Amino acid sequence: MKEVRLENVTKSYDGETLAIPGINLVCARGEMLALLGPSGCGKSTTLKMIAGIESISDGAIFFDDTDVSDLNTASRNVAMVFEDYALYPHLSVFDNIAFPLSVRGKSKAEITEQVERVLKLLGLREIAGEKVQQLSGGAQQRVSIGRALVREPDLIMFDEPLSHLDSDQKVQLRTEIKRLQQTSKLTSVLVTHDQNEAISMADRIAVMDKGVLQQVDTPSAIYNQPANIFVASFIGEPPMNLLEASYAGVDGQPRVSLAAGRSFSAGEQVWWSLTRRAQGAGLVIGIRPEQVAINPPHTAAGALLLSGRVFAHEPGGDSDVVTVDTSVGRIVAEAPAPLMLAAGGEVELGLEPAHFHYFCKNTGRNLLLEKP
Amino acid sequence: MKANSLSAVSAQPGEALRVEAISKSFGEVQALSEVSFSAEPGEVIAICGPSGAGKSTLGRLISGLDIPDSGNIFLGDRALAEVAPQQRRVAHMFESLALYPTLDVFANVASPLRAPSHRGMFSSAEISARVETMLAMMDIAHLSKRRPSELSGGQRQRVALCRTLVQSPSLFILDEPIGHLDAKLRHRLRGEINRRQRALNQATLWLTPDTLEGMAVADRVIMLIDGKVQQIGTSREVYAAPASTSIARLLGDPAMNLIDIWLKQEADGLKVLCNGERMQVGDEFLARLKATGRLRLTLGFPPLHTRLDDPAAVVGLPGNIYTVEPFGKYTLVTVEVNGVHVKAKMPARFQTDVASSVQIGIPVEHVLLFDQESGVLIDNATLPLHNKNVSTPNTLHSEA
Numbered sequence: 001m002k003e004v005r006l007e008n009v010t011k012s013y014d015g016e017t018l019a020i021p022g023i024n025l026v027c028a029r030g031e032m033l034a035l036l037g038p039s040g041c042g043k044s045t046t047l048k049m050i051a052g053i054e055s056i057s058d059g060a061i062f063f064d065d066t067d068v069s070d071l072n073t074a075s076r077n078v079a080m081v082f083e084d085y086a087l088y089p090h091l092s093v094f095d096n097i098a099f100p101l102s103v104r105g106k107s108k109a110e111i112t113e114q115v116e117r118v119l120k121l122l123g124l125r126e127i128a129g130e131k132v133q134q135l136s137g138g139a140q141q142r143v144s145i146g147r148a149l150v151r152e153p154d155l156i157m158f159d160e161p162l163s164h165l166d167s168d169q170k171v172q173l174r175t176e177i178k179r180l181q182q183t184s185k186l187t188s189v190l191v192t193h194d195q196n197e198a199i200s201m202a203d204r205i206a207v208m209d210k211g212v213l214q215q216v217d218t219p220s221a222i223y224n225q226p227a228n229i230f231v232a233s234f235i236g237e238p239p240m241n242l243l244e245a246s247y248a249g250v251d252g253q254p255r256v257s258l259a260a261g262r263s264f265s266a267g268e269q270v271w272w273s274l275t276r277r278a279q280g281a282g283l284v285i286g287i288r289p290e291q292v293a294i295n296p297p298h299t300a301a302g303a304l305l306l307s308g309r310v311f312a313h314e315p316g317g318d319s320d321v322v323t324v325d326t327s328v329g330r331i332v333a334e335a336p337a338p339l340m341l342a343a344g345g346e347v348e349l350g351l352e353p354a355h356f357h358y359f360c361k362n363t364g365r366n367l368l369l370e371k372p
Numbered sequence: 373m374k375a376n377s378l379s380a381v382s383a384q385p386g387e388a389l390r391v392e393a394i395s396k397s398f399g400e401v402q403a404l405s406e407v408s409f410s411a412e413p414g415e416v417i418a419i420c421g422p423s424g425a426g427k428s429t430l431g432r433l434i435s436g437l438d439i440p441d442s443g444n445i446f447l448g449d450r451a452l453a454e455v456a457p458q459q460r461r462v463a464h465m466f467e468s469l470a471l472y473p474t475l476d477v478f479a480n481v482a483s484p485l486r487a488p489s490h491r492g493m494f495s496s497a498e499i500s501a502r503v504e505t506m507l508a509m510m511d512i513a514h515l516s517k518r519r520p521s522e523l524s525g526g527q528r529q530r531v532a533l534c535r536t537l538v539q540s541p542s543l544f545i546l547d548e549p550i551g552h553l554d555a556k557l558r559h560r561l562r563g564e565i566n567r568r569q570r571a572l573n574q575a576t577l578w579l580t581p582d583t584l585e586g587m588a589v590a591d592r593v594i595m596l597i598d599g600k601v602q603q604i605g606t607s608r609e610v611y612a613a614p615a616s617t618s619i620a621r622l623l624g625d626p627a628m629n630l631i632d633i634w635l636k637q638e639a640d641g642l643k644v645l646c647n648g649e650r651m652q653v654g655d656e657f658l659a660r661l662k663a664t665g666r667l668r669l670t671l672g673f674p675p676l677h678t679r680l681d682d683p684a685a686v687v688g689l690p691g692n693i694y695t696v697e698p699f700g701k702y703t704l705v706t707v708e709v710n711g712v713h714v715k716a717k718m719p720a721r722f723q724t725d726v727a728s729s730v731q732i733g734i735p736v737e738h739v740l741l742f743d744q745e746s747g748v749l750i751d752n753a754t755l756p757l758h759n760k761n762v763s764t765p766n767t768l769h770s771e772a
Binding site: 038039040166167168171172174175178179182183193195196199200201219220222223224233234235236237238239288290311312314315316317318321323332336337338343 | 422423524525526554555556559562563564566567581582583584587588589607608611621622623624625626627674676694695697698699700701704706713717720726765
């Protein structure tokens with residue numbers, strides 16, 4: 001397998017506007033890189049350009065040191081796994097997986113050996129003789145992955161591989177792909193609109209919006225240190241709470257003010273960033289719902305207590321989600337189920353500044369990640 | 373104006389929906405078998421099930437787009453079999469959306485209010501007010517002059533949702549209303565739609581394959597699998613005590629662990645085997661298994677309460693780490709026991725190496741017992757419904 005590198009790749013469909021204004025991205029050998037973003041963010045275009053299905057307008061794409069920009073799909077040795085499996089329904093599991101080898105004129109012995117290896121790897125040996133149309137969606141997608149693996153490609157592209165599956169099969173196949181990735185060290189690019197799929201399977205995630213890369217990092221860095229407001233609110237379910245605020249040093253005591261005259265002193269570790277970047281400027285405070293305490297029995301020093309009224313209470317499985325109207329705005333909290341709260345009831349929320357994210361209101365950037 | 377038009381809706385008397393033993397087949401395929409349930413005025417009912425379960429067919433039979441082979445549907449005191457579809461006063465949002473391509477967003481949303489079924493109900497000013505309120509709620513007020521072809525999939529879905537919710541029918545049917553939207557919008561809208569629908573006097577059927585979504589929005593959840601109603605209950609009831617393993621598989625993220633066990637008499641006493649692996653069980657738990665009178669059972673227990681290498685766990689099973697998925701707020705660990713997978717939702721900071729061996733701790737207080745052959749729930753004696761404090765869950769919080 002090979003390293004894939006995009007250097008200043010742009011894409012324009014009409015010769016005037018840039019759908020992709022210039023992307024630099026590396027998928028390291030043995031890594032699964034996810035392209036994640038809302039519909040229309042450019043992730044599918046990027047995938048198609050890497051695969052050679054779509055031409056690039058400028059820049060270059062390398063597989064290791066080879067410039068593949070002008071090579072067509074067939075010459076790039078890229079295998080695709082599609083959301084609708086794209087199998088031959090009347091052929092058996094074995095014959096579907098053998099297909100790329102037989103069209104390349106491999107010997108029967110070689111085909112059998114290669115297909116057996118893949119069947120074993122994917123746990124498909126027991127159903128090798130069955131016609132794929134009789135299989136569940138999850139099993140069909142495993143066959144499709146087998147067909148991609150058998151030709152020993154330089155790169156595997158997963159295009160929304162789980163989106164047609166029911167939830168139980170989705171979770172199951174997600175784990176299987178993750179396992180395959182961890183044990184076989186495939187170089188692969190995953191395109192998905194579903195953050196759970198990207199977070200669970202990928203080694204690194206490239207979050208895209210409007211054709212532009214917003215952040216490329218490990219799943220935990222994306223969750224815990226989002227680069228900007230877009231990433232912060234796109235990743236996480238329920239989404240991060242965002243509250244407008246302002247910052248000012250008052251008598252040497254740095255304070256952050258929320259709506260309705262509520263203010264708190266920002267933790268010492270963020271003083272430097274805030275003083276340097278946000279003096280007098282608009283701030284947006286980000287708070288993850290699972291870090292909002294509901295009716296806290298005791299609160300840490302410096303915590304912010306807000307009373308409010310329950311707007312909605314949604315039971316979940318492991319946790320419940322409560323939306324509360326407070327003087328500083330509507331706040332969503334998540335806590336282990338079951339919560340005994342009813343819409344319209346009074347509730348107190350505890351917020352700890354140590355858990356806050358600070359963004360610049362104008363640029364959207366995470367102020368704490370800005371380096372001098 | 374807005375307040376007036378909204379109060380006009382809630383003042384309208386509510387009608388209950390009663391579905392009595394309806395069946396429908398398409399050729400050889402039995403889409404629905406003897407489906408019965410009722411929905412009270414103002415109630416939000418989620419109809420959940422995997423794709424192909426019959427959810428959309430059920431919606432189509434109620435709104436009159438298809439005719440049941442047998443059974444009856446009543447809305448208030450009207451038997452719907454005798455009422456033409458356009459007279460049924462059912463506002464139906466289709467999964468396929470079915471927008472008018474030549475009308476702009478505003479006209480699409482206003483179209484049912486201008487149709488004969490609503491004739492004379494609203495003045496043109498009231499129509500505008502209702503449409504604008506709805507567009508604002510769905511964040512698409514700025515798109516009101518666009519045609520459907522100029523919108524993204526998520527925007528089109530919101531137009532269809534507006535066009536359904538703007539009506540004042542006797543019943544709402546929403547077929548996968550928020551499926552194509554991003555997480556942020558989905559969370560906001562499901563709360564707002566739910567709150568709005570509950571304030572009305574009309575019942576709402578919310579059809580979705582996403583059981584967690586159904587649980588979040590509904591007063592009661594109906595589990596529809598293979599065309600049959602398998603369970604009806606509140607979210608809490610269904611989640612705590614799924615009536616069968618096929619329902620349990622659809623609940624939670626991820627769903628509860630389900631492992632098959634076999635009680636086997638060996639030379640040194642009655643032993644519990646899981647796929648050939650001997651399971652460590654305390655006397656109390658063994659007694660509970662014996663009390664079922666069955667030798668083959670399926671144990672169900674939630675990943676959130678599944679322990680790894682916890683010396684306090686009395687019921688255990690040895691396995692190997694299969695995968696580690698680090699979600700932001702928790703880490704999902706899959707453990708393999710002779711080909712069977714068990715999932716544990718661990719704290720975000722949890723770390724382990726793939727392939728290392730581990731002892732799974734099964735949370736006795738949270739175990740449900742199912743008959744292995746039929747999949748039916750047989751014992752929920754220690755149901756943690758009202759007493760969740762018997763064991764603390766593995767934390768959900770990411771710890772900075």
